[in-house]
Amino acid sequence: xxxxxxxxxxxxxxxxxxxxxxxxxxxxxxxxxxxxxxxxxxxxxxxxxxxxxxxxxxxxxxxxxxxxxxxxxxxxxxxxxxxxxxxxxxxxxxxxxxxxxxxxxxxxxxxxxxxxxxxxxxxxxxxxxxxxxxxxxxxxxxxxxxxxxxxxxxxxxxxxxxxxxxxxxxxxxxxxxxxxxxxxxxxxxxxxxxxxxxxxxxxxxxxxxxxxxxxxxxxxxxxxxxxxxxxxxxxxxxxxxxxxxxxxxxxxxxxxxxxxxxxxxxxxxxxxxxxxxxxxxxxxxxxxxxxxxxxxxxxxxxxxxxxxxxxxxxxxxxxxxxxxxxxxxxxxxxxxxxxx
Amino acid sequence: xxxxxxxxxxxxxxxxxxxxxxxxxxxxxxxxxxxxxxxxxxxxxxxxxxxxxxxxxxxxxxxxxxxxxxxxxxxxxxxxxxxxxxxxxxxxxxxxxxxxxxxxxxxxxxxxxxxxxxxxxxxxxxxxxxxxxxxxxxxxxxxxxxxxxxxxxxxxxxxxxxxxxxxxxxxxxxxxxxxxxxxxxxxxxxxxxxxxxxxxxxxxxxxxxxxxxxxxxxxxxxx
Ligand SMILES: Nc1ncnc2c1ncn2[C@@H]1O[C@H](COP(=O)(O)OP(=O)(O)OP(=O)(O)O)[C@@H](O)[C@H]1O
Ligand SMILES: [Mg+2]
Numbered sequence: 333x334x335x336x337x338x339x340x341x342x343x344x345x346x347x348x349x350x351x352x353x354x355x356x357x358x359x360x361x362x363x364x365x366x367x368x369x370x371x372x373x374x375x376x377x378x379x380x381x382x383x384x385x386x387x388x389x390x391x392x393x394x395x396x397x398x399x400x401x402x403x404x405x406x407x408x409x410x411x412x413x414x415x416x417x418x419x420x421x422x423x424x425x426x427x428x429x430x431x432x433x434x435x436x437x438x439x440x441x442x443x444x445x446x447x448x449x450x451x452x453x454x455x456x457x458x459x460x461x462x463x464x465x466x467x468x469x470x471x472x473x474x475x476x477x478x479x480x481x482x483x484x485x486x487x488x489x490x491x492x493x494x495x496x497x498x499x500x501x502x503x504x505x506x507x508x509x510x511x512x513x514x515x516x517x518x519x520x521x522x523x524x525x526x527x528x529x530x531x532x533x534x535x536x537x538x539x540x541x542x543x544x545x546x547x548x549x550x551x552x553x554x555x556x557x558x559x560x561x562x563x564x565x566x567x568x569x570x571x572x573x574x575x576x577x578x579x580x581x582x583x584x585x586x587x588x589x590x591x592x593x594x595x596x597x598x599x600x601x602x603x604x605x606x607x608x609x610x611x612x613x614x615x616x617x618x619x620x621x622x623x624x625x626x627x628x629x630x631x632x633x634x635x636x637x638x639x640x641x642x643x644x645x646x647x648x649x650x651x652x653x654x655x656x657x658x659x660x661x662x663x664x665x666x667x668x669x670x671x672x
Numbered sequence: 673x674x675x676x677x678x679x680x681x682x683x684x685x686x687x688x689x690x691x692x693x694x695x696x697x698x699x700x701x702x703x704x705x706x707x708x709x710x711x712x713x714x715x716x717x718x719x720x721x722x723x724x725x726x727x728x729x730x731x732x733x734x735x736x737x738x739x740x741x742x743x744x745x746x747x748x749x750x751x752x753x754x755x756x757x758x759x760x761x762x763x764x765x766x767x768x769x770x771x772x773x774x775x776x777x778x779x780x781x782x783x784x785x786x787x788x789x790x791x792x793x794x795x796x797x798x799x800x801x802x803x804x805x806x807x808x809x810x811x812x813x814x815x816x817x818x819x820x821x822x823x824x825x826x827x828x829x830x831x832x833x834x835x836x837x838x839x840x841x842x843x844x845x846x847x848x849x850x851x852x853x854x855x856x857x858x859x860x861x862x863x864x865x866x867x868x869x870x871x872x873x874x875x876x877x878x879x880x881x882x883x884x885x886x887x888x889x890x891x892x893x894x895x
Contacts, residue, residue, distance in 0.1 A: 386802060
């Protein structure tokens with residue numbers, strides 16, 4: 333649906349040259365809710381703005397729905413843009429127009445008959461749950477309501493892609509959650525592919541199925557959300573995961589280990605609510621002793637995601653067998669190194 | 673001829689004619705300078721770097737030209753434009769003759785004010801318009817102008833008031849108007865009453881314009 337092929341973006345200002353993107357390769361499949369996470373200045377906004385040509389790539393190609401938008405003439409480009417909705421951190425609604433007129437705008441621009449506009453805007457208002465606000469002005473709405481209007485406006489022309497640039501960053505946690513659920517509903521009901529960027533891992537956890545982590549103009553890690561949450565490879569990804577999943581080894585344990593090197597495993601369960609059956613099976617089957625250092629369950633896309641950190645003691649052979657057993661069960665297990 | 677009023681050397685007829693002349697000059701020159709200044713102001717906004725019609729050439733020519741015109745005092749413009757005025761209206765003297773320099777004076781002024789008003793419009797809104805696939809023209813009249821309207825109204829209020837003031841100087845080419853009366857009778861002939869009445873009239877006109885402008889602008893913003 334959206335494909336970045338070795339995309340580079342250089343900003344040339346009088347004083348300096350900024351390499352905002354240094355060769356991005358990324359594929360967003362149809363139906364994905366694809367999240368891009370990164371710290372400020374990583375190049376996230378630049379990346380998303382390339383999709384609807386708010387920025388032009390300096391090098392490489394962005395293919396959207398099979399087309400390279402840079403190769404289109406202005407008329408074709410405008411037609412393609414109607415298939416790509418976008419919502420913004422600061423909503424970007426027209427303060428001089430009513431909620432109704434704001435949502436109607438994309439339709440007015442393409443010359444839709446007013447009767448059709450009325451119907452469509454009515455539908456959209458209902459979908460975002462703000463039918464009663466049709467005659468209000470944006471100033472009279474809360475942030476969450478404004479973003480709903482932004483969403484309704486973005487959906488007006490029945491796009492197949494929705495771009496979200498920090499769409500919830502100006503909202504409080506509760507409102508954020510409500511807006512994210514709305515995005516999820518859009519993805520499910522209309523089968524709209526969503527590309528969103530954020531600096532909050534909790535947003536990714538709540539609705540995304542895939543994630544890319546950006547740092548310094550590069551995608552340093554990407555994969556399914558489960559993969560990245562369970563097995564972050566890079567330090568930055570680990571930091572991001574840590575902001576939502578607490579799986580630290582307790583300090584008290586680390587203090588008491590003395591000179592011996594403990595064997596510690598991190599086990600992730602997806603979908604089941606507890607690791608207990610597994611642990612009891614292991615201690616029955618193998619001559620190992622297990623003690624739980626940390627256990628928690630969080631939700632990723634409403635699926636329970638268990639995080640278990642255990643210390644294993646026993647002779648090496650038995651320990652290795654147990655490890656293999658867990659792996660064979662198709663459960664994600666990895667050894668944790670303790671350094672320092 | 674008519675009767676004098678309140679001990680002034682001028683008649684009520686003269687006063688009302690002067691009012692009519694002022695209104696006429698302000699209205700006509702406002703219309704024309706608006707027709708010139710508004711598009712120029714828009715051009716100054718959209719051709720600047722990073723805007724929807726970025727164009728170094730247009731911007732870098734327009735910008736200093738407007739500055740130069742703005743820095744010429746009206747009275748000099750009035751004299752300097754005499755040959756041109758004669759060509760356009762057939763005479764360098766009279767109410768119509770004053771309108772030409774008034775337009776030259778007000779148009780760049782309006783362009784600059786319009787520019788300032790439209791620069792206040794949030795760039796995010798233009799971005800949203802671009803994301804929707806709006807044409808340049810659509811961005812101007814569906815996004816820029818409606819969003820800047822409240823501010824534009826204040827701009828035109830300021831321009832109108834500026835024009836009222838300038839018409840007074842246009843008396844130098846026999847343009848007539850309230851300001852001309854104030855100068856000719858009040859100042860040059862020491863007719864204090866005429867001076868007071870005409871100045872009071874000008875003050876009232878300006879006050880009325882300003883409060884109407886403020887009211888309309890606020891009304892739009894409040895919605
Ligand atoms: N128009 C521009 N001109 C020059 N440099 C720019 C421009 N836009 C972005 N940059 C630079 O490109 C880099 C990436 O910016 P970008 O806005 O994509 O980051 P971001 O990940 O979205 O950050 P944030 O979370 O703060 O929004 C930054 O160093 C920024 O200064
Ligand atoms: Mg950004």
